[in-house]
Amino acid sequence: MNFHDKVYELVKALKETYEYKNYLTLKQELKNNNQLYEKLKRFKEKQQKHHLKYLNSETIDEKELQEMQDQYTELTQNELCRQLFEAEMRINVLLGDMQKIVATGIKELNEF
Numbered sequence: 001m002n003f004h005d006k007v008y009e010l011v012k013a014l015k016e017t018y019e020y021k022n023y024l025t026l027k028q029e030l031k032n033n034n035q036l037y038e039k040l041k042r043f044k045e046k047q048q049k050h051h052l053k054y055l056n057s058e059t060i061d062e063k064e065l066q067e068m069q070d071q072y073t074e075l076t077q078n079e080l081c082r083q084l085f086e087a088e089m090r091i092n093v094l095l096g097d098m099q100k101i102v103a104t105g106i107k108e109l110n111e112f
Contacts, residue, residue: 023087043071
């Protein structure tokens with residue numbers, strides 16, 4: 001058994017889920033509305049920068065945080081954006097489940 005082949009099989013299985021396919025469909029629909037897609041893209045970039053700051057224990061600017069919250073609220077007023085965010089959360093649940101299953105299966109690595 002080749003480890004990497006099994007990982008690729010897992011990725012393929014994820015891509016075959018309803019959650020993944022639905023996310024891609026919604027994302028494509030958003031791309032058809034260039035203005036909305038660009039607004040969402042800018043928000044996602046800010047969100048990623050904010051997350052990196054959080055992971056690096058950097059100070060989080062309250063004004064920037066409020067601005068992001070306002071942008072999120074505005075974006076979720078659009079049904080398609082709201083659906084995309086929900087689809088993204090469902091994929092994250094799947095990935096979390098996968099991580100939990102793997103961690104449970106190799107618990108000996110963390111037991112001393």
